[in-house]
Each structure stands twice: as structure tokens, then as C-alpha cells.
Amino acid sequence: MEKRAVFRAGSLAYLLILPQLLLVFVFFYWPTGAALYWAFTLEMPWGGGNQWVGLENFSAVLNDAKYWSSVAASCVFAFAATALALAQALVLALFVDRQLRGSKSFRSFYVWPYAVAAPAVSLAFRFIFAPETGLVAFVNQWWPGLWNPSINGAQAMTLVVLCFAWKWIGYNFIFLLAALQSIPRALTEASAMDGAGPLRRMLDIQLPLLTPTFFFLLVINLTESFVGADSFGIVDILTEGGPANATNLLVYKIYSDGFKGLDYSGAAAQSIILMLLVMVLTFIQFRWVERRVHYK
Template identity: 65%
Template sequence: MERRATFRAPLLPWLLVLPQLLIVFVFFYWPSGEAFRWAFTLEQPWGGGREWVGWQNFLEIFVSTHYWASVRVSMIYAFGTSALAIVIALLLALFIDREVRGSRGWRVALIWPYAVAAPAIGMIFRFVFDARAGVFSLLNAVSPGFWDPSMNGTHAMVMLIFAGSWQLIAYNFVFFLAGLQSIPRPLTEAAAMDGAGPLRRMRDIQVPLLAPTFFFLVVINLTDSFTNSFGLVDIMTGGGPARATDIMVYKIYSDGFKGLDYSGAAAQSVILMLLVVALTFIQFRFVERKMRYR
């Protein structure tokens, strides 16, 4: 039987949701509306009015080689970070889910890194991967010039992917562990009694039943990699070297606040928002339909 909340005063429900509506409007709809308005106008760097230019800002973006290079770099970072974070988190959850001595302590230890702020993560990994003083400087001691993220774009991207995936592993671990604990124990116990080893049970029972969780985390990780990676890039590489890590969200910042191209940055933010919406729609519309259990 479905129960629905009723209020004697028709105004009371609106008063209850009014604070949340104000927060959503002030921090989401209003900035989004301003970005759309700026994207179709030419904003003066130092104020003094704006001029309606229509699709000119978008056309300039689409013919820019630097912008398409930023899109390519963002794709590499997003897919690399998501794949690494999901695979490692899944393996950790599979092993921690087994009731062994000390497993509860490991669960807490693997969750807390998600609380670390992105700038702090950037500073830590920047020192660890530093070619002169970090742990990776030992590689240069063996082979001089082998590792240098400050000069080599590939090294900088690898460093950035490791930092981004480390931040997401704890988040993914929580969901994978919750998904594993929701699997009925009689299934794995029956498989064990039939002679299936731990790896066989993981492959044939646990991992297939985690398909909805896996799909959800793919969407969340890709979206987070496209939109919430500014802090890492700003602290670790600053978009360099030679724009090798100039991802889309950082390019919006550098063009808008450093280059004072407010209109171009607003147009880029609109494109990024539409890209994330389209990516999420495609995954929910087509990928989810292919999930079937036998």
C-alpha cells in the first residue's frame, strides 16, 4: 500500500523545499544561464558592455587546433583515470570482502583517501613524481633523463592519471564493497562447496552481479574526470608541458581568467556541459539496455 504525505496547509510543502530550491537556483541555474548568455555575446575584458555575436564564439572554438587538442587530452585523461580507478577498486573490494583477519581495518584505511582535497593530492603526487627529489628520481639516478614530467608531456599525463585515479579509488571501493556485501552468501558458499576456488567465484558469480554498480561507477568516474580535475592540473602541471595536460576544464579557466576571453570560456563551458550530458545519456540509453543476467 502506497502512503503519501499530506499537508493541511498547501503552502507548507513549498516552504519546506524553498531553501533547497534557492540553493539549486543560485548555484546552478543562475550560473548556467549566465554562461549561456555570455557564450552568445562578446564580453569586454575590462567591462564596458557586451555585444551580441550569435554563434561566433562557438565557430572560433571549433576551428581552433588548441581546443581539439584539449578535447583529445581530456579523453585520454578521463578514460585512463576511470579505467585504472575502477579496476584497482574492484580488486581491492574483492579481496577485502573476504572475512580475514584485519579486514575491518583495511576497509577504513581504503575509504579515508576520498576525504583528501584535490590540491593536497596534487601537492603530494607532484613531490612523489618529481624528477629531482621524489621517489621517481631514483629512475634518473639509474638512467639520467629517463623520467621528467616537467619536460615530457607523456610523463606528465601519466603522473596526472595516477593522481586522479588514486582520488577516485576510495569512492569506487565503497560502492563495490557495498555491492559485494549485497550478494547472497549462499551463492558463493554453494559454489565453494561445488569446488569453485576464489578466482572462479569472483569471475562467474561476484563480478557479473556487480554489473549495475560497475555501470554506475563508469558514468560517475567519467563525469568526474571531465569536470572535477581542475585542482590536480593546476597544482601538478598547470596545463603543461606544451599543453600536454591542458584538459578542457583547465582550458576554460586559463582562457577566461588568464586570457580574459570571457565569452570564449563561457562557450567552452557550454560545450563541456553538453558533452557530459550527451555522454551520460548515451550510457544510460544504450549501455544499460545490454545488461542481462542468465
């Protein structure tokens, strides 16, 4: 028989979990509930009453070309940033795992970016990539007008993608390195005995065995780049959604429509749609976790 401490009075237990519940309620359920409510009403910008409008907010959002361009921008951003962050992290992890000289210091070195707050990273990127005064300003001396993210939408997108990827490489790197190091050394040795060189071993043995970790990171990176605080912070500091909405990601559009445009109801409807998107992504993730490849 297992011995358990049992609270006879249920009230004590509730009292103990109350602070946590309160936090979750105040900071999660309340705002979500409010947003849900606002999404179906027309909210007065200066306060003072609202009006039930049913699905009109949603139809307005979904019929707005600007919204769809924002969806497109978000998709481009999410897939490009995820691809870049994963690919780079993979290369770094593979080489650190080979235990070349100095790999120990690189191991901690590569994780640092993740520990820096997104706005701080963005500020640094802003200084480095400023077209007139930044470190890269010299390209404009060779070829005037070559680099200017404040007027060129594609360049602005490149900049935010770079910034996000730079920060997330560290996170992905640690996971991939841990996964690589959990591959038994005997496996790579066996393939060396079978005649495979280092590159061949990476392709045939290490990469296939990394796929579970890789898919996990893919979902995390996609979710984070769609709705994460990092995407918001980076866009807010680097481009403010511009130029001409080229980097107006969904998370940023909600903020600027709601708090700058004072369209609370439209922003609330967008939040609900975005929340559904996250739920779909999470659902995919869980489906994947369920079917996860088990090699043992």
C-alpha cells in the same frame, strides 16, 4: 484515508523553500544563464558593453586545433583514470571480501583517499614525484632524464591519471565492496560445491553479479573525470595544463582561457559545449538505469 497536514496559504510554502531556491538560482541558473549569454556575444575583457556575434564563438572554438587537442587530452585522461581506478578498486574489494586476516582494517583504510581534497592529494603527489627532489628522484640518478613530467607530456599525463585514480579508488572500492557483500554467501558456497576454486568463483559468480554496480561507477567516474572539480584541482596543482598543453583538460582550459587569457566569450562557449557533453553522459546514465539488469 491518509491524513496529511495541508498548508492552506500557499505563500508559507513558498517562503519555506525560498532560501533553497535562491541558492540554486544564484549559484546554478544565474551563472549558467550568464555563460549561455556570453557564449553568443563578444564580451569586453575590461568590462563596458558587449556585442552579439551569434555562433561565431562556437565556430572559433571548434576550429581551434588547441581545443581539439584538449578534447583528446580529456578523453585520454578520463578513460585511463576511470579504467585504473575501477580495476584497482575491484582487486582490492575482491580481496577484502574474502575476509582474509586484517580485512576489517583495510576496509576503512582504502576509503581514506576519497576523503582527502584533490589539491591536497596533488600537493603530496607533487612532492613525491618531483623529478629533482621527490621520493622518485632516485630514478634520475640511475638514468638521468628518465622521469620529468614538467618536460615530458606523456609522463605529465601519467602523473595526473595516477593522482586522480589514487583518490577515486576509495570511492569505487566502497561501492564494489558493498555490492560484493550483497551477493548471497550461498552463491559462492554453491560454486565451491560445484568445484570452483576462489579465482574461478570471482570470475564466474562475483564479477557478473557486480556489473550493475560496475556500470554505475563507470558513468560516475567518467563524468567526474571529464568535468569534476577533482580533475581541475589535480591539473592546477600538478601541471597547470602543461607541458605544451599535454594535460590541458577541458575543465582546465575553460579556466585558463577565461580568467588568465581574459577570453570570457570563448570560455563561455567551451562551458556550454562541456555542459552538453555532461548532459549526454547523464543521458546515457539514465538510459542505463532504466534498462538496468535486475537479477531477482
